[in-house]
Amino acid sequence: MIQVDGVTKTFRSGRGTVRALRDATFSVDAVQFAAVIGKSGSGKSTLLNCLGGLEPPDSGTVRCFGTSLYSLNHHERSRFQRRHIGFIFQRGNLLSYLTVAENIGFPLSLNNITGNDQTRRIDELLDRTGLLAAARALPHELSGGETQRVAVARAIAHHPKILLADEPTANLDTATGRQVVRLMQDMGQTDQCTIIMVTHDLEVVEAAAPIIYLRDGRIHDYNNGGARV
Numbered sequence: 001m002i003q004v005d006g007v008t009k010t011f012r013s014g015r016g017t018v019r020a021l022r023d024a025t026f027s028v029d030a031v032q033f034a035a036v037i038g039k040s041g042s043g044k045s046t047l048l049n050c051l052g053g054l055e056p057p058d059s060g061t062v063r064c065f066g067t068s069l070y071s072l073n074h075h076e077r078s079r080f081q082r083r084h085i086g087f088i089f090q091r092g093n094l095l096s097y098l099t100v101a102e103n104i105g106f107p108l109s110l111n112n113i114t115g116n117d118q119t120r121r122i123d124e125l126l127d128r129t130g131l132l133a134a135a136r137a138l139p140h141e142l143s144g145g146e147t148q149r150v151a152v153a154r155a156i157a158h159h160p161k162i163l164l165a166d167e168p169t170a171n172l173d174t175a176t177g178r179q180v181v182r183l184m185q186d187m188g189q190t191d192q193c194t195i196i197m198v199t200h201d202l203e204v205v206e207a208a209a210p211i212i213y214l215r216d217g218r219i220h221d222y223n224n225g226g227a228r229v
């Protein structure tokens with residue numbers, strides 16, 4: 001289970017003080033598919049980054065499967081991220097100088113999964129994502145949809161407990177975007193992965209529980225499978 005309790009994050013920049021998250025509290029159970037929604041600037045990416053150990057909050061706690069992320073030191077947190085968290089960004093997920101297969105293998109290498117074990121897992125993921133023929137291609141040779149399918153494969157290659165996806169379909173047409181989401185859901189289910197995804201696609205949102213609706217950094221609404229709290 002992922003538990004977020006009283007998370008606040010303020011940025012101070014040339015634009016002044018921005019309270020990106022204000023006292024955010026919610027939880028997502030294991031293997032749930034959660035959607036994070038809200039207008040531009042409402043704090044969605046900040047929330048995801050806090051959940052992924054990338055952005056220490058000013059106050060509050062983030063617990064992932066019993067581990068309080070920001071009680072860990074830097075080294076321990078990196079290790080937790082490497083083992084248990086998969087991230088898909090809106091764009092720029094792939095390393096441009098590595099092939100599709102090498103990109104998928106990257107998190108495996110970080111987790112000391114090498115040799116035949118790595119090759120087997122890469123082949124399995126290429127097959128499941130329909131990318132066998134593209135194994136040796138470089139990222140710039142892929143379409144947007146193919147790129148995001150590789151991003152999904154790479155994000156879940158090491159069987160993370162948590163998959164965080166920040167508008168992974170924003171640059172895709174609706175049909176291709178849905179394909180990518182279905183792939184995430186299928187793979188999440190096979191691997192018993194908890195998925196938290198920022199999206200604007202209403203059909204995807206309707207299939208999600210809980211739905212976390214942010215407004216000006218606050219949780220404006222939290223809908224967990226019909227039961228509003």
Ligand SMILES: Nc1ncnc2c1ncn2[C@@H]1O[C@H](COP(=O)(O)OP(=O)(O)OP(=O)(O)O)[C@@H](O)[C@H]1O
Nearest residue numbers: 011012013018020039040041042043044045046047
């Ligand atoms: N590193 C930063 N430095 C200063 N301000 C920041 C930083 N990151 C985010 N912000 C500000 O915090 C607020 C929330 O940003 P965030 O990126 O979380 O929004 P978002 O909901 O993901 O928006 P979008 O839908 O446009 O991606 C915004 O006002 C943004 O300008």
Ligand SMILES: [Mg+2]
Nearest residue numbers: 044045046166
């Ligand atoms: Mg964002």
